Amino acid sequence: MKIGEMAERFGFELLTTPRNAEMEVEGGYASDLLSDVIARAESGNVWVTTQTHVNIVAVASLKELAAVVIVSGRKPDEETIDLAKTKGVCLLGAQSPAYEVAGRLYEAGIRGSPK
Amino acid sequence: MSGGSDSEEKIHMQLPIRGGDFSKAGEASSKIKNILKQLGVSPAVIKRVAIACFESEINIVAYANKGQFSVDITTGEIRVLAKDEGPGIECVEMAMMEGFSTAPPELREMGFGAGMGLPNIKKAVDWIKIESQVGVGTELEFKILFGGGENG
């Protein structure tokens, strides 16, 4: 599934306009611990998190993640959104909490790694 | 990089890192990553370099006043010396253990404090050395060989 298609299908808010809307989402990862994401997320993953701090942009950029879905209706501050725009990181917002979002994505075929 | 011949090609860089400046955290690591991409280093190796650089950069931003990366790249390896002026680490052995963290609540709220940074670095590198002096600062040095990844 492509990023743009995923955002539309699940009603994610576009916190940044995705530059990579046509990029294929390759699996997903859910965590609120940055070092855990750094160790275990794979490039092309969609990252489901409650974190909103500017560091999520650096992590997403470094790991070449497809998109970050910020859950539970939490809103990143302006600094985070501005840096995401600069770095071309796709930030999406979901009203539902993490378990629900990850479950829906999984159901739609976006799987995690079982390890 | 293909072949095993050691040419004389070398790149040396100094990249400053500012303590407390989270909006710039990751920039030094990104620069290194982009250079290795241009050099044609294998993606598997670049991933390991990116993890090690980022975790050490973030630790400097989170804990130290200021620091810098001294980077040396040859055809066969990358060597990074991450040196900071800061509080230092009381017990390096404990700091290297997964789960050990002194991150205060403000850092934990930002998603730090799993105590995984240094263990992540250790797993990613081929060689590591840490020296730290309380009240002075920390020197973390690591080396990653380019030979290990798939397609060289």
Ligand SMILES: Nc1ncnc2c1ncn2[C@@H]1O[C@H](COP(=O)(O)OP(=O)(O)OP(=O)(O)O)[C@@H](O)[C@H]1O
């Ligand atoms: N450059 C540094 N200066 C001072 N203390 C440091 C430095 N780097 C690490 N430490 C100390 O070592 C501990 C462990 O570091 P490590 O990176 O493994 O975990 P963390 O930063 O606490 O959490 P995480 O990296 O998972 O977000 C830190 O909590 C801190 O006490």
Ligand SMILES: [Mg+2]
């Ligand atoms: Mg750390």
